[in-house]
Structure formats: C-alpha cells, structure tokens
Amino acid sequence: MIHDSRSRLDPVAFDAVHFADTFWAPRIKLVREQTIPFQYQQCKETGRIDALRLDWKPGQEPVPHIFWESDIAKWLEAASYSLAVHPDPELDDLVDQVVALLAGAQQHDGYLNVYFTVVEPGCRWTDLRDAHELYCAGHLIEAGVAHFQATGKRQLLEVVQRYADHIATVFGQDPGQKRGYCGHEEIELALVKLYRATGSEKYLRLSQYFVDERGRKPFYFEQEAEERATPGFFSTMFPEREQERAKFREYNQSHLPMREQTEVVGHAVRAMYLYCAMADLAREVGDVSLAQACxxxxxxxxxxxxxLTGGIGSSRANEGFTSDYDLPNESAYAETCAAVGLVFWAHRMLHLDCDGHYADVLERALYNGVLSGISLDGKRFFYVNPLASAGDAHRYEWFGCACCPPNIARLLSSLGQYFYSQSASELVVHLYASGQAQLQVGGQALTVQQTTSYPWDGAVRLVAEQLAEPTTFNIKLRIPGWCSEPAVRVNGAAVNVAASLKKGYVSIERTWQAGDVIELELPxxxxxxxxxxxxxxxxxxVALQRGPIVYCLEGVDHASVPLxxxxxxxxxxLQATFHPDLLDGVVALHGSxxxxxxxxxxxxxxxxxxxDMQETPLTAIPYYAWDNRQPGEMRVWIHEHRS
Amino acid sequence: MIHDSRSRLDPVAFDAVHFADTFWAPRIKLVREQTIPFQYQQCKETGRIDALRLDWKPGQEPVPHIFWESDIAKWLEAASYSLAVHPDPELDDLVDQVVALLAGAQQHDGYLNVYFTVVEPGCRWTDLRDAHELYCAGHLIEAGVAHFQATGKRQLLEVVQRYADHIATVFGQDPGQKRGYCGHEEIELALVKLYRATGSEKYLRLSQYFVDERGRKPFYFEQEAEERATPGFFSTMFPEREQERAKFREYNQSHLPMREQTEVVGHAVRAMYLYCAMADLAREVGDVSLAQACxxxxxxxxxxxxxLTGGIGSSRANEGFTSDYDLPNESAYAETCAAVGLVFWAHRMLHLDCDGHYADVLERALYNGVLSGISLDGKRFFYVNPLASAGDAHRYEWFGCACCPPNIARLLSSLGQYFYSQSASELVVHLYASGQAQLQVGGQALTVQQTTSYPWDGAVRLVAEQLAEPTTFNIKLRIPGWCSEPAVRVNGAAVNVAASLKKGYVSIERTWQAGDVIELELPxxxxxxxxxxxxxxxxxxVALQRGPIVYCLEGVDHASVPLxxxxxxxxxxLQATFHPDLLDGVVALHGSxxxxxxxxxxxxxxxxxxxDMQETPLTAIPYYAWDNRQPGEMRVWIHEHRS
Incomplete structure (x- = not known):
C-alpha cells in the first residue's frame, strides 16, 4: 500500500526558508564560505577527487580508500544545497566537474566505486559487512538527488539511478541474487529519497528489501565471511569478532530482524541511518509494524x-551504545555524525506523528550535540563531543575518517526543511528563527515572516504575508518542552494555550488573511x-539549560579553581546576560x-x-561554543550543593 | 658509618607477642590452619615444589615459571613464623623437606634458580629488568632468615648465604662485574635482613650497591636489552616500551638515582620494597640523604x-601509580601486596623517626587495604582492592601470579613485631590488641599484658607484669591520629595528655614496677x-571511619536502592552497634x-x-569484611547530601 501523498504532512523544501537571523544565517554563510571550499580543498589534496580518474596503479600513493566516495558525495550534497539558496557560478562549475568525474568513473554496468574498480577489481560485493560499498553508494544517491533538487540538473541523478538499477540486479530474493545488505546502513534511506525524486517504486522496494532482510538467519555477514575465506576489511581492528559474534552482530544492528529489535545497540551512526529508513518506509508504505519498532x-x-546535549553513543570502543544509563561525561564518544543522524531520524519521526517530543529532541541535538561539532570560525571540527574535559580535547581541522565535517555542512546547508511542515490543510512551525518562508497551504501560496531573537529570547512574531485570499486552515505552533509558561496571541488576542495545546503544539484553526500576526512568548x-x-x-x-541551549563551564572563566x-x-x-562580543554573541549565565x-x-x-567552602563567581556558556577561546577544562554537569 | 645498635629503638621480635584477642588471634589461627596448608597444597599441585628436583625436560608441562621460587619462599617465611609461635611437628617436617629440595637445587657456585637452571640454562642474569631473578633470590633470602630466626635451624640460611655470596661476585663496580640491579626490587631489603641475621657487612654493602646504582646513566636495562639482542621476558606485554622509555624507566623506579627521586611512581609493590631497603640502609649506615629521600x-x-584504605597504586595498566589525586574507586587497582608493602615501609619509617604519622598509615593499611585482601574464611583472596564495585569483583581462591596470598600470610604470621618497639631506655606501644608481650627495657625483662576490645572499642588497659625490680624508663603510647579526645591514666591518676603528647605518642617516664596499670581511653x-x-x-x-576501621556500604544491606x-x-x-554474629563480629554503623x-x-x-528524595535505612560495614556475604555492589565513598 502506497500512501496518498496529498493529505499528508511534508517538510517544506529546504530552499523555501530564508534565514535572516543572527544565529543560523551567519553559520550557514560560514559553511558556504569556509567549510564547503575547505572541504573541497581537502578532498582534492588528499587525492579523493583525482582518484575518480581511475588511473591509480599498484604501488602508487595514496591508495584510494573504501570511504572516499562518501566524503565526495557529502561535499556534493552540501554544495548543491548551498547553490540552491545562494547561486555561485564558480561553485556550480566545480560541482559539475566533480559530477563529470563521477560519471566518467561509472562502469558500463552502472557500478561506481573507485576502490573496487582499481585497487581490488575482482572483489565487488564480497565484504558487505566492512567494505562500505553500499554505504558509499547511498551517499552518492543522496548527492544525486540533492544535486537534481537544488540545480535541476539531471546528470548526477541519472548516474546514481543507473548505479541503483545495477544494485537492484545484484541484491534481492530472486535466484542468483545476493541475500545481503550493508554493514554500514545508509543506502536504505538514500533509496527512499531516490524514489521520492524519481517516483520509481523499484527504489522503494529495494530499500524495503534491505531493511526486511537485515537480521534474518542465517546471518549474512557470517556466511559471507565463510564463503570469502579471506580476513576481509577491519579484521585486525576487531580481532575478537569471532569470539564475540553476538556483540558484533549488534554492532551493525544485524542481530535480529528490525521488527523484533527493542533496544538501540551498536554503532550509533549506523543505527540512526537505519532508523531513518525504517521511519521513511513506515510512512511511504504505511507499515505499522515498522512504525512501532521505530x-x-x-x-x-x-x-x-x-x-543531555542530544549526543548519542557513549563508547569509543564501538562508536556506539553500551548499556542503559551508561553516560560517562569525560569519555563520552557522542560522535557529531550520530547527533546529525539523530536530527535526521527525529525529523522523520515527526512526520510519522507530529508530536513535540520528537521536535524537542531534534532541537536539543541541533543546538547542542551537532553544533558543538564545528568551531565558531567553521574551520575546525569535533568528531567526539565529550560533556567534560580535563583540557585535552580540541577540535581538529580534518580527520582521516572525514565523515563528520561534511555531515554538519550538509545539515546546515539544508536547515530550512526542519523549520516548517505543511499539508493541504495545515501549517506547522517546529523551530524558530528570523526569516521568511514560502509555503503552500490550502492550495494557496503563503509567505510567513518570522521575527525573533531565538535561541536567546523566546518572543516570536509571525506575520502572514502574501496570502492571496482569506483561507481557512490550521496553524500549529510548537511549544518547546523546556517552556513552562507559554503565551500565544493572534492579532493581539490571547489564545487559550492550555485548551489548544496537544502533543506539544498549539493549534489555531481560523480563516487566515494577509497581515495576520501571531505572537508567541516562550519565556x-x-x-x-x-x-x-x-x-x-x-x-x-546539576546541568543548566536556558531555552534549547545546554550550558557548560569552561576553565577560562574559572581560572582560580578546577571546575x-x-x-x-x-x-x-543565576542571571542570563547577552554578551554581543562573547563567542559571536551568546547569552551567558552568571552566578556564584x-x-x-x-x-x-x-x-x-x-x-x-x-x-570549608567559599563563594566564587560562576559563568556558564553555551555548550556548543566551548573550546573557542583559551584551551582548558570544560564540564556540563556541575556538582550541586544541596543546602 | 655503622650505627651503634644498642641505643636505638628496635621492633620486638614477632614471637615476643602473644595475641589473645578476638580480632587478630582468630585471623592468625586461620592463616595457620587454612592459608598456610592451602598455599603449600597449591605450590605442590601447580608443580612449584617438584620443580626444585630440576628434572624438567623440554616439552614437559608445566614449564617452571620465573616467579615460582618467590611463592615457595613466601610460604616458607609464613610457615616459619607460624612454627615459632605455634610448634607443629608436621609443618616443621614439611618445611624441612622443602628446604632440603632447595638445598638440592643449589648449584655448585651457589646459584639457585630453577628456571635458569633447567629451562634457559645459558641465560642467567641476561634480563634483570623482567626475569625476576634477583627478586626470587631476595624472597629466598627472607625465607632463609625467617627460618633461622623461627627455628634456629641454619640449613636454609646457609643456602641463601651461599647464594648471596655468589650474587656478590656477579654484581658490583669491580672490573668484570655486572653494573646491574633488579627490575623488581626485593633483594635490597632481603640483604639487610641477611646482614642483621649474620652480622656480615658484605650483605649490607651489596644492598647499598643495588640501591646506589639504580637510576644511574647509562640506563642498565636499556644497555642490557641492546647487548642481549633478544626480546626478553614480557616484551609482548609491553610492546610500547621502546617508544615510551621514560615511562618504563619509572615503571621500575630506575629513571633517576634514588636520592633525586621526589615522587612515588611506577609499579607500587616494587616501589614499596625499594623504599623499605632505603629506609633500612638509612638506619643501618646513618645515610641522611637516603632518609631524606624516603x-x-x-x-x-x-x-x-x-x-583512604591505605591501598596504593591506582592503575591496573602498570599495577601502580598514575598522577597526583588520581584515585578512581571502581577501577582502583590497590594491589594487596602493595598495601602489605606499605605496612613494611611504614614500619621501617617509624624506626627512623618514631612519629605517629607513620604508625597511623601502617594501621590504616593493615586494618583496611591489607585485610580486605583475605576472606573471613582465609581461603579466598583479592589481588585488586577497589573502593567501589558494581557487584562483579570477588575474591578468588588462587592466582596464576600468586604473590598476594602468601604476602598476607607472612605479614599476619609475624604481626607481633608491629605492636611494640623497645630500646635500652624506652618502650613504645604502637598498636593495641589483647595479649601478652615479652619485652626487654632498661636491662630488665618485662611482660606487658594488654586488655582491650580494639578495634571495636578504644579502652585499653596495660599491666606491667613480671618486672623483677622497679626500673626507670620511658613508656610511649601511640595516640592514633583518628582520636580527638584521648585520656590516659597511670594507676588511676590522669596523665596530662596535651603536655606529654609529641609526634603522636604520649610519653610517660617514671620508675615502673610490677603491677603498674596504664589505662587509655581512645574514644x-x-x-x-x-x-x-x-x-x-x-x-x-563522604566516607565513614570509626577508630582505624574504614567503612563501606554493601548491596546486600540496601536491596531496594542502588548504592x-x-x-x-x-x-x-549514625549509631555504632557491635553485632557478634555479623561477619565474625563487627561494629556496623546505622542511620538513615x-x-x-x-x-x-x-x-x-x-x-x-x-x-524527590525519601528516607531509606543505611548500614555501613567494615571495608575489610566486604564480599563475604551475598555478592553485590559496594562503595566506600557515599554521596553527601549537604543540607
């Protein structure tokens, strides 16, 4: 059963929202001006781009790496989003060049992977568990869809369609097909995007196959390893894998069929990407059992x-989950990519069921665990986001495994889609920031103008602009979970929040016309x-939070005493004070x-x-902004003196 | 300069003290009846004893291990002490058999080491850093001295003298001698014991040589490894040793000459044994610079x-010290042997300078970090003594590396020596327990009868018995650091404690006669x-302590809430209540x-x-007694609610 897509709530297109605020707009600009060019340069300098020429010869350095396409693809995705909201002929040209290289690297049968074309040409699809082959394919597909949506150009979309078509011949339940799936989930969600962009249900079916097959017995990865009879990738990284099979099945969520899984386990990024696909499939095909599993x-x-920051995956050992309530602060892994993945998943859950709880977690991860991943100057990145540091954790310029920086870049470059959703009869506002959104509700084009100092102040003013004729529809405004005394006014008249608040959203159904003003007070x-x-x-x-912002203490503000x-x-x-010159402008908390x-x-x-205790001044700054001044200690959780 | 030994303060002989209390006497009996026979049986069953026959052939299992003599020697030492205070013909015979086997294993040149005689016969003294050869020699020497002192038999003493004589020919600064010293210190303190037992200064000089040579450049262990040009023992255990030379020099305290060392570093047991020898040498030869280093x-x-328990060495990685104040509780290493070593060192420091601070630490380690190492039934042992446990830490019957159980056995079997010291003019009482001591003060034999319920109650009554004629001398009584309001009476008359308290001891100089009674109140x-x-x-x-006993919480007493x-x-x-039937009789602390x-x-x-907090009953038991009931959680440090 494919759902009727006309009545359902959809996110707005990412480029329908224009940010004009002092929080996100400068960050998106930074990503455009700093991060995206810098990431291209890194891809170029490390050989990732030129490897697409397929002229690598044995003995030559560097050897193309199995991850490389994913880095290029995430850069392409971020660059495409950026082009859509900020045309840039030079970047457009650069993107076209990389797309041409990708097209040139595609084999006649549609296959597209540098490593298995030039380094180990006979070994395609022999190590699905660790070789990241379908993972890279997934990122290429996401890039192809993004490039098409952002620029209207079809070249990369067609390349990835041919690749996906090829993959559909290799994997499946038909005779002669491999009953496999990827050790690093990603292609599942990418195929749903490809289905949405092309309307071709075969991609949806392939995604379903990958999700449904996962975790079935006999365990594919173990069969594959036996048949291959060579150690495979990462055999030295996980020498104990044979002795601890159950643990390593959980590592990539292949220990049980997805509908039987009840606990988040294993590698956190893999889990998030898989859950995204599950939520997508639940929505696209109305699969209640998948929705319940989610x-x-x-x-x-x-x-x-x-x-508390929305960071997930507490252990470095598996880059993932351990046991319930095991959330150490200084050794927290909380990979940036996992927080990005949580934003992706929360967004999809919100479109299965418009419950503010999902948006609360999305907002928590976005303003804290994701944003901490990137420095204020957009040039340095945390891969790991601890909640306490003795002073030895700092952002780096680039990583050998370069997944996080482009993941932040693609999220921020397409941030608009997370702010509004719309259906034929409803407009939903999930997040708040000054700017303008071009929407479609009740068959009418509508422009909404938001004015706010969010996240530093909870006063939000929304004005309906350019609504051609008065139209009756419902507007839902999210009341964040952290806000205890919200107030809402429509054209100056108070709305009974208690009566109209449901699942974290205030609903206002009326005939709207141009010039209508909604005012929110979110103290x-x-x-x-x-x-x-x-x-x-x-x-x-105790930890401190104000609005969506989680706070931390930094050593630089407390030189006289260890945190x-x-x-x-x-x-x-405690007092909240806005400091325009501190950390690009933040509200800091002050007390004793x-x-x-x-x-x-x-x-x-x-x-x-x-x-013997004595008073000492205390200053808390937003967690996301730590490690942007003098290096030193940091901690989110502060001992509480309960007197 | 050798000190005049007549005027100095010496510990009493361990067999001059007879315990008649309910705390130590049953434990010493347990060691005698359970631990010593059990340890012999383990040495026998694992092949340690029979290996002394030197009939091992290549390919045969088990292969004699480089540590084995040390286990046999510590058993011999404990058994000898036990024989002295509790004659036992059967044990005496068993000891004689093992001594005969050792004598038979001695080579013509005096060398005595099974491994380097039968397994690697050409490799004597080629891996001083890791092969524990001089370490094993040290324990044999301690056993030889103990056997002689306890039984008057000279056979083992002569064996170890011949071995020490041989070692003195191999090591030293003369041409043709090796400029080495042992990677695991032990022989240094053993040689001082051998000097005291035989009066032969050559052993004192050899000990001095080992201590003085340590840490000089060029670093012996690195030279030795280069010359040997084979990996050596434990090369696989420490693969990073070549890259981290400085750290691995600290591991065995060979990074600097001892007089330049200011921080306790590296392997904790090695450090303790070395510091013992330094304190011994400082005392025997009046070496002020060594005393200052100590x-x-x-x-x-x-x-x-x-x-807090007197446990030392917080890290499992090096079985030793890390950085200042790094004292994690659940992952605490705090090896039993290290706490035993601290008792040894504190006892020696106390005889360099009779300061109660040393006795306080000795008492702290003895009643807590040492005693936790052995179960109440004397059959199971902690090698590692954490201060918190999630419930997965339990004592074991025996260890592959079996250093701890016999170390506790030899300490408890010779415990009397820690209670009193004496000189020509002074009697010092360091510790309290019911029993009788045979002393020599002022040229007179004196018997002291102690009556107390220590460590559960601080009332102590000392009666001078069998003093032939009234004699003037000083009696010093330790006022423990934990005691804030002590009172002392002599024959019922109060002593002015404030006036006579110096360095933790109350001094009472008078003419004593038989029947004099001293009463201490140590609330x-x-x-x-x-x-x-x-x-x-x-x-x-916060942690709880009463008298010398550090307390902990156990899960079994708090079933309804995680500790x-x-x-x-x-x-x-909080209330202190004695429970005769709990954990062989303890004072537990109760509150809410x-x-x-x-x-x-x-x-x-x-x-x-x-x-929202609610009241729940709290019970604390002595730390040493944990893990003797139903397995479960434990913690020493309790969150304090400061209201």
Missing amino acids: ERLWQHLTTKRMY MAIKRVYAHPAVEADQGC QELELPVSQP ALATNQAAWDGQLYTSRPP | ERLWQHLTTKRMY MAIKRVYAHPAVEADQGC QELELPVSQP ALATNQAAWDGQLYTSRPP
Missing part, C-alpha cells in the same frame, strides 16, 4: 541512552536539569558557586573536618 | 596518591572523612540516608524538577 527504539534511546527561564538517578556519572550534579571543585548551591539565583577553600585545607589527603 | 617520597605518597567517634578537593572521584562524597543513589545528609546521626524516590520519577532521562 517508536520502541525511540523510547529506549531517549529515556535511557541519550546525553526562557534558566532551568536546572537533573539526570535519572541511575545515570551514575551525573549523580549529585570539578565548584558546587552550585541549590538555591543560588562554592568551592573548597584550598588555602584553608590542611595539606592532608583526607580530613574529618567538613570542607 | 621522607620526601613518603610525603608525596600519603598526601597525593594513597587511598571511637564515627568520623566523616572528606578527600582533598582535587580527588575528582570523591567530590561531593550510588544514596545520599547521606550532612547532619544525619536519602534516595531519589524512583516511583515519583517521571520516566524521563532528564528533568528540571529537583529529585
């Missing part, structure tokens, strides 16, 4: 295994946040903490005199 | 790197203990803690409502 996994993730009280008592790392601690020694009294008032008076300490390691 | 290292250890208030604020693991936490969720209010009164009301928790991972 909902179970979502509940598990967000109530047991997610950092941003400073909130003290406590973690579930089973989270050992946060016991006795772990600060105790924030439970009744200590207690710290052990070390001068009064008797020099002993242990003492039975209660510590 | 004092610096002591200060560093006890103010920066020691657990055992329950103390809340706080760690230095730089100890991150203990921030916001990490308990918060002890700062003003919560707060815990998050999980029923009232809203199911969210994060919330901005302060946790």
